[in-house]
Amino acid sequence: MNNVAATAARSRGRPRGHPPTRASIVSAARALFLERGYRRTTLRAVAGAAGVDAALIAYHFGSKKGLFAQVMQVHCAEALAVDDVLGGDPATLPDRLVDAVTALWEDADFRQLTAQGDEAAEVIREYLESELLARLVEFLGGRDATARATAVVTILGGLIYTRYLNPLPTPAALTPSAIRGALAPALRAALAPRARTTAATSGRSAFG
Template sequence: MNNADLAPARTRGRPRGRPPTRESIVLAARALFLERGYRRTTLRAVAGAAGVDAALIAYHFGSKKGLFADVMQFQCANALAVDDVLGGDPASLPDRLIEAVTGLWEDADFRQLTVRGDEAAEVIREYLEHELLARLVEFIGGRDATARATAVVTILGGLIYTRYLNPLPSLAALTPSEARRVLVPALRAALAPRPRTTATTRTGR
């Protein structure tokens, strides 16, 4: 038996050393989507940039659309880091929520990715519903937590849609600081505990 027989088999498409991860593929794809745009970026090119076999990308993400969705999720998770947003003084939570959303959407790279409007809107909707909403409900707690969190996410989703995805001229014309000033009071109201209502009956007398 020679030394070659003792050498471990090399996995096809994987670089030596640390095996590739989903994150490394997403980062390679993000760079190519920004450089070439969605249409001109191929899975083969992403595979080459990440140093993996294209079949591995198909296995993890299913399609280019699925890979793009993960890239968008990665961007959202970095900018709208829920732990960071929910941390700190609860009184300033509305400010942090608006700053996170406007900071993400004012970023030139992220805006470039969102030219794929339908896919971008779908990813943002899923992130708001499955990540931010669930964590807000847990953070707020209490009997009306779901209603309050839903009101917050509705305001943020409206901001994203009417300022960035399908802009209303009046809202799009505002600076980020002006948009925050307009919407923070609405978020404060949405986060405020709902007063208990007591049912009253009329006797008719």
């Protein structure tokens, strides 16, 4: 294969000029998902908006579902900013957790993306499990870190479900600051280290 043919083979499916980036594809996809919804957005349309070959989207994301998942993941990561939430004063961590979740879900664009059906719900579940829960476990440390982090994510998941996904009248009517006031004490209790209770400290055997 001569040099011209080799160059053509390497560049097939890729646009001329600046090399495409995942970020530009995700940005174009996000705009189309917001405008048209999940079902009416095609990979061909995303490719045209991003100025790339549709095969390149398949290469990076596998499918439209994979691309949508990445759009949602990026939006969650930008809005929740887990590093910022965990990096502040530990005493106000419960407040920051509630504020981060409500700020994300009060965002009109994010709410529109979450209305895309099962695909959105699946991404949200994966994000809470793989990003927030895992990061909280690492942040808390210690033998009971997983239990404490699970309790926190369960409380926040309940907030998401009862206020946004399947709203109940009372939680839906509260302001974000009122939600913070209601849930911060529960989150503070969930984040607190568990006291270790043993037979030695209780003065009784495990069987009474």
